[in-house]
Amino acid sequence: MNSKPRPSEDEIIANFFAPLAGRAGLGLRDDAALLDVPADCELVVSTDVLTSGVHFFADDPPELIARKALRANLSDLAAKAAEPRGFLLGLALPGDWTEEWLAAFTKGLAEDVACFDCPLIGGDTVRSLGALSLSITIFGAVPKGKMVPRPGIEDGDLLYVTGTIGDAALGLRLRRALASDRVWAETLSQPARDYLLMRHFLPLPRLALRDALRGFARAAMDVSDGLLGDLDKMLALSGMNAEIALADIPLSKATRQALACDASLIEPILTGGDDYEVICAVAPGDAAAFEREAGTLPVTRIGIAKTGADKPRIRDGEGRPLAVSAGSYRHF
Amino acid sequence: MNSKPRPSEDEIIANFFAPLAGRAGLGLRDDAALLDVPADCELVVSTDVLTSGVHFFADDPPELIARKALRANLSDLAAKAAEPRGFLLGLALPGDWTEEWLAAFTKGLAEDVACFDCPLIGGDTVRSLGALSLSITIFGAVPKGKMVPRPGIEDGDLLYVTGTIGDAALGLRLRRALASDRVWAETLSQPARDYLLMRHFLPLPRLALRDALRGFARAAMDVSDGLLGDLDKMLALSGMNAEIALADIPLSKATRQALACDASLIEPILTGGDDYEVICAVAPGDAAAFEREAGTLPVTRIGIAKTGADKPRIRDGEGRPLAVSAGSYRHF
Numbered sequence: 001m002n003s004k005p006r007p008s009e010d011e012i013i014a015n016f017f018a019p020l021a022g023r024a025g026l027g028l029r030d031d032a033a034l035l036d037v038p039a040d041c042e043l044v045v046s047t048d049v050l051t052s053g054v055h056f057f058a059d060d061p062p063e064l065i066a067r068k069a070l071r072a073n074l075s076d077l078a079a080k081a082a083e084p085r086g087f088l089l090g091l092a093l094p095g096d097w098t099e100e101w102l103a104a105f106t107k108g109l110a111e112d113v114a115c116f117d118c119p120l121i122g123g124d125t126v127r128s129l130g131a132l133s134l135s136i137t138i139f140g141a142v143p144k145g146k147m148v149p150r151p152g153i154e155d156g157d158l159l160y161v162t163g164t165i166g167d168a169a170l171g172l173r174l175r176r177a178l179a180s181d182r183v184w185a186e187t188l189s190q191p192a193r194d195y196l197l198m199r200h201f202l203p204l205p206r207l208a209l210r211d212a213l214r215g216f217a218r219a220a221m222d223v224s225d226g227l228l229g230d231l232d233k234m235l236a237l238s239g240m241n242a243e244i245a246l247a248d249i250p251l252s253k254a255t256r257q258a259l260a261c262d263a264s265l266i267e268p269i270l271t272g273g274d275d276y277e278v279i280c281a282v283a284p285g286d287a288a289a290f291e292r293e294a295g296t297l298p299v300t301r302i303g304i305a306k307t308g309a310d311k312p313r314i315r316d317g318e319g320r321p322l323a324v325s326a327g328s329y330r331h332f
Numbered sequence: 333m334n335s336k337p338r339p340s341e342d343e344i345i346a347n348f349f350a351p352l353a354g355r356a357g358l359g360l361r362d363d364a365a366l367l368d369v370p371a372d373c374e375l376v377v378s379t380d381v382l383t384s385g386v387h388f389f390a391d392d393p394p395e396l397i398a399r400k401a402l403r404a405n406l407s408d409l410a411a412k413a414a415e416p417r418g419f420l421l422g423l424a425l426p427g428d429w430t431e432e433w434l435a436a437f438t439k440g441l442a443e444d445v446a447c448f449d450c451p452l453i454g455g456d457t458v459r460s461l462g463a464l465s466l467s468i469t470i471f472g473a474v475p476k477g478k479m480v481p482r483p484g485i486e487d488g489d490l491l492y493v494t495g496t497i498g499d500a501a502l503g504l505r506l507r508r509a510l511a512s513d514r515v516w517a518e519t520l521s522q523p524a525r526d527y528l529l530m531r532h533f534l535p536l537p538r539l540a541l542r543d544a545l546r547g548f549a550r551a552a553m554d555v556s557d558g559l560l561g562d563l564d565k566m567l568a569l570s571g572m573n574a575e576i577a578l579a580d581i582p583l584s585k586a587t588r589q590a591l592a593c594d595a596s597l598i599e600p601i602l603t604g605g606d607d608y609e610v611i612c613a614v615a616p617g618d619a620a621a622f623e624r625e626a627g628t629l630p631v632t633r634i635g636i637a638k639t640g641a642d643k644p645r646i647r648d649g650e651g652r653p654l655a656v657s658a659g660s661y662r663h664f
Contacts, residue, residue, distance in 0.1 A: 010565075032376045032377060032378040032408055032409070032411075032412045032414075032479075033376070033377045033378070034374055034375070034376060034377075034479055035369075035374065035375040035376075035377055036374055036375075037367075037369045037374075037375060039371050042366055042367065042368055042369075043366070043367040043368075043369060043375065044364045044365070044366055044367075045364060045365045045366075045367055045420065045453070045454060045469075045471075046364040046365070046454065047420045047422055047454060047455060047456050047467075047469060048422075048456050049422040049423070049424050049456045049457075049458045049465075049467065050458070051424050051458055051459065051460045051461065051462070051465075052461065052462075053461040054458060054459050054460070054461060055458070076364055077364070079364075080364045082364075088377065088379045088469055090379055090380075090381040090422070090467040090469075091381070092381050092383050092465050094462075121377070122377060122378065122379060123379060124379050124380050124381045124467070125381075126381045126382070126383055126386060126387070127383065127386050128383045128386070128462065128463070128465065129383065129384065129385040129386060129462070129463055130383070130384075130426075130460065130461070130462015130463040130465070131460070131461055131462040133381075133383075133424050133460065133462070133465050135379075135381065135422040135456070135467040137377075137379060137420055137422075137469040139377075147364075147366055233342075
């Protein structure tokens with residue numbers, strides 16, 4: 001009856017995406033974008049694919065789906081000490097997409113494009129016979145030779161993590177509202193619940209760690225699939241392991257409250273993923289300078305790297321190794 | 333019973349994708365890749381998303397799905413006169429994927445990685461609750477200021493197209509094997525049918541046009557959504573139109589045979605898409621040099637650009653404008 005024709009891909013680009021385009025995007029009128037990399041810089045590139053039902057729920061607010069997708073990619077740049085330069089957006093829209101959905105999605109994206117000064121420089125919008133999926137490819141610049149690698153940790157290096165761990169995993173639990181989580185969920189105050197939900201929906205890419213990483217980190221990665229698994233992955237590349245005291249892992253007040261009510265939450269906290277914090281290794285002699293350079297961004301020393309092929313171990317207050325079954329959350 | 337556990341994302345990377353990685357891919361052990369762009373070059377970037385049932389059939393040979401996806405992206409670089417430097421692969425695998433499928437997909441990809449000297453430098457592999465989708469982001473280098481834009485056509489410029497038009501659209505018809513196509517399909521020889529199918533499955537990115545484009549083209553784009561629609565899109569950006577004689581549009585022998593049997597095929601030939609040829613505009617004074625520089629790569633002059641806002645028109649042998657309903661194939 002009152003159905004109007006769906007906008008074409010060209011109309012979607014002109015009406016929704018062109019306002020987000022930077023100069024490199026050539027007004028999004030070409031299939032290609034042109035990236036001018038400063039002569040003394042290298043380009044860091046990262047890509048993430050997110051699919052409905054796996055990485056987000058179909059009925060999540062579109063603004064937040066957009067912002068989380070971009071922030072997850074910004075977090076990859078943050079861990080490499082790179083400065084955002086722009087991104088490409090690939091969008092596969094299911095048959096029942098609406099202009100309202102896309103307008104909200106674009107509005108969320110626009111907020112973070114402005115917030116992180118990271119323009120849209122190109123993309124592709126196609127039809128999906130299945131669910132919504134989106135892919136973001138992000139570009140960052142780093143002075144030549146200054147990208148912080150993932151391997152390269154040496155025996156005795158101190159391991160640091162930014163922010164707090166486990167909030168997003170508990171936020172996801174609150175989002176799913178399973179009966180099994182009702183007890184601890186109901187002991188939390190509304191602000192504590194909101195905080196955890198916010199940490200699930202809106203990661204904080206730690207771009208502010210850039211100078212501290214460039215100056216003093218030997219290796220770094222972002223924690224996206226759970227602290228324990230990602231730590232293992234990073235240490236193994238250098239033939240290292242580590243012993244970590246549970247008490248040293250930074251937890252937010254809300255997460256500590258939840259854990260006090262239900263001790264089994266330690267597993268999702270350590271392995272649940274979506275933290276988007278940065279872990280890095282710093283030589284002991286550089287620790288003071290690293291902490292100083294991190295400034296107001298909270299960084300916490302959680303352990304020391306040791307040569308060895310076995311997995312990093314976490315010990316509780318009595319010195320007993322913690323048994324955690326799943327190493328990391330598998331999006332796959 | 334004899335089901336073995338599915339490989340994890342890390343195992344997929346190590347077993348399937350790492351052998352395709354170039355130096356910039358850091359062994360695919362990091363979430364990020366490092367692109368070192370030569371100091372006198374700019375980076376051209378393009379991305380395509382392909383979804384099962386829309387851009388390919390779920391039961392297409394995996395080798396060919398992989399190769400076509402990469403070649404479609406290489407074609408974007410070809411139209412910008414850029415040299416391939418590497419690509420990122422985003423893969424969302426449905427629940428029923430098999431290692432055999434992925435091995436074949438990777439084998440096809442490996443062939444074209446070698447053939448076009450375009451290494452895999454990173455990516456992301458995730459689970460899809462819906463159908464298979466893949467996204468490729470490709471990187472090419474072009475000397476500073478030498479990227480051929482899409483706008484910029486001037487009144488009187490000659491319009492050229494590489495290769496032949498319509499083969500892939502007819503190949504798709506053969507692939508679908510609809511009853512309505514039986515008559516013309518059966519008049520074709522087996523080699524002619526194979527040729528059209530091959531043109532559907534394996535585009536030929538026209539990277540060899542690079543020097544001719546850099547030297548003499550004012551504007552260019554690749555024909556991926558149908559000659560007529562893409563020509564219209566390119567000309568409109570410069571406020572131009574064109575008159576084109578049907579007889580001047582280069583058709584392969586197989587396509588001419590099919591058209592002789594069924595005149596209505598002119599519509600898919602001109603609007604069907606997936607040609608992956610390059611259209612470009614050349615100033616009349618540069619035409620001879622452009623053709624010389626194109627060398628053995630066939631380029632055909634199909635018309636002259638004229639100032640004007642109406643759509644480009646194609647005239648048949650009697651000078652009558654051809655009525656074609658759909659301007660271009662919409663993947664969306």
